[in-house]
Amino acid sequence: MRGGLASCPASRPGQTEGRSMTSPAKTRRFLVADDDAQVLDAYGRVFADLVASTAGNGEDFDALSAELFGEGAATPDSEALIGDVVYCRQGEQAVSQVENALARGEPFAIAFIDMRMPPGIDGLETARRIRALDPNVNLVIVTGYSDHKPSEIALAIGRPEKLFYLLKPFDVSELRQLATALAHRWSCDNAVTDELALRVAELERLNAQLKASEAKAQEFARMDALTGLPNRMGLSERLQNDTHAVEGTDRQLSVLYLDLDRFKDVNDSLGHPVGDELICQFAARIREAVGDDGFAARLGGDEFAVISLDRGAIEGVVKRLLAGATEPYTMGGHVVLTSVSIGIAHSAPGRPHLVEAMRQADIALYAAKAAGRGVALEFVPSMERDILGAQRLAGDLAEAIRSDRLELYYQPLVGADGIPISSVEALLRWNHPERGFIAPMVFIEAAEKADLIRELGAWVIRRAFRDARHWPDLVTSINLSPSQLRAPDFIDELAKLVAEMSVDPTMFEFEVTESVLIDDVETAARQIRSLKDMGFKISLDDFGSGYAGLAYLSRIPFDKMKIDRSFVFNVGVAEGAEGVIRSIVGLGLALGLSITAEGVEHAAQHQVLQSAGCHNMQGFLFHRPLPVDETLRAINCGRLKIAS
The missing domain is CATH 3.40.50.2300 (Response regulator)
Structure with missing residues (x-):
């Protein structure tokens, strides 16, 4: 054996x-x-x-x-x-x-x-x-x-x-x-x-899909949906790369700011579809004029920018841009004649200063507009004097804040069906004693430059807290600027104001734009979490127009995502716009966010947004911004209609 x-x-x-x-x-x-x-x-x-x-x-x-x-x-x-x-x-x-x-x-x-x-x-x-x-x-x-x-x-x-x-x-x-x-x-x-191996393989597959989706979303985030040109984010990235490319050399970074003259007149007289087609044709002419001598982008509206590392080629690019812009535009039976104003700035050889070059090009564009439009001007130091006008505007704004001569209008938000009013957004208005109503973007920009934005923001929050007593059962949205949110004492000051005015934070929502995330996402996340701990809701405003990616969205506890009006505007106008809307909505829903579409002006837009899964709508199709008394009447009228 x-x-x-x-x-x-x-x-x-x-x-x-x-x-x-x-x-x-x-x-x-x-x-x-x-x-x-x-x-x-x-x-x-x-x-x-x-x-x-x-x-x-x-x-x-x-x-x-x-x-x-x-x-x-x-x-x-x-x-x-x-x-x-x-x-x-x-x-x-x-x-x-x-x-x-x-x-x-x-x-x-x-x-x-x-x-x-x-x-x-x-x-x-x-x-x-x-x-x-x-x-x-x-x-x-x-x-x-x-x-x-x-x-x-x-x-x-x-x-x-x-x-x-x-x-x-x-x-x-x-x-x-x-x-x-x-x-x-x-x-x-x-x-x-x-x-477990099967589960891991499935998770890896889903992760690959998520990365591909994020890459696609980031690609859309860098591209202007209407023209196909890079947007402000794409331009910023290219500027950073080109800045590094000329450091230590004798090359110069040139920046051109372009603004299509009298574009608003075309939009108002012929309608947005014609205006959009004009923008698209103008973008095509910019591409042709710039060629390989630079890089073009659409900043928004009728504003474009071109950057170049070839100082010697700029003169030819500018001539082609000015000539190309004046050729007649034919759109749906309409012939439009217009021109372009251009501001030009150059960095010192081998020492590019990105922010300064952009600032100077912006000032030069302002001077070109003031010179009668249809011209291109290079920045010269004497143009700085025009800044004095902006300083006077900032002084008047500071006085308006101190004397309580600003107003808040409120634009109602409605449910997906168009009714009822679900919340209101506070919008700042200034009726200047001499200049009349000044566009918010003008005086808010002046407040930013004059370091008045925190004071202005504090006024808005206090007034919104007071006005909201008229509609205690509706959420009131308040816009926060990046400067406010980054302020070290913002949370403490807000807590004092909440206690002083006996405010219920759960009935208020702060809206922040994607720009608050790009500079210091850690600080933004910390401040937003503090607001959430106090009971406030947080909305990501103008999603898709800035810098937010999945990494930012997953790190910050947003409650709502507001689709930028530029995407809504493109529905029915730009090819693929509806698909972009659905992608954004799908992303928001996957993150558990409530979705609001802003800038809804037409029934066709409403129908697409509703079918895509948006929870709330905001825009002229439903309500324009209203003073407090008219807002209250609109709310009460809506309730009566529902009750009947």
């Missing part, structure tokens, strides 16, 4: 090397390492019985499984338990078998290892090496007497949850029960591992 078991490895009768006996699970393979051939033969008789069937012993196996692994342990099936048994007389042979089995993708489920196997390495070293090769195999230390304590064995081998002991002489039923329980536990662990 000893001679029949002397070779290594040896398979017992009725067993086939490598054949799965437990399909579809992995084959349960056993390894036995013992220097005593009679002991190996005893193992063989027990395992031969298990190869035949485990039926009839289920209750005993269940009991041992529960004892070893808890009540959730798998129960044995009625199929053959063992697919293969390998017997070894020496520890080195056992380690080699494990290594080969792993290489073939046929790992062992259980390894029974005798602690004393002279000559060669002992059972402890054998088990340690096997564990290093395969951390998932169940190791059964078989011993009658050991030089090592169980705690020492566990420390040397590792993974004590997969380490078990069997004392010699062992009972046949005890060996059968232990082998069965461990074999089924190994199969269960493999099933869990396979399931």
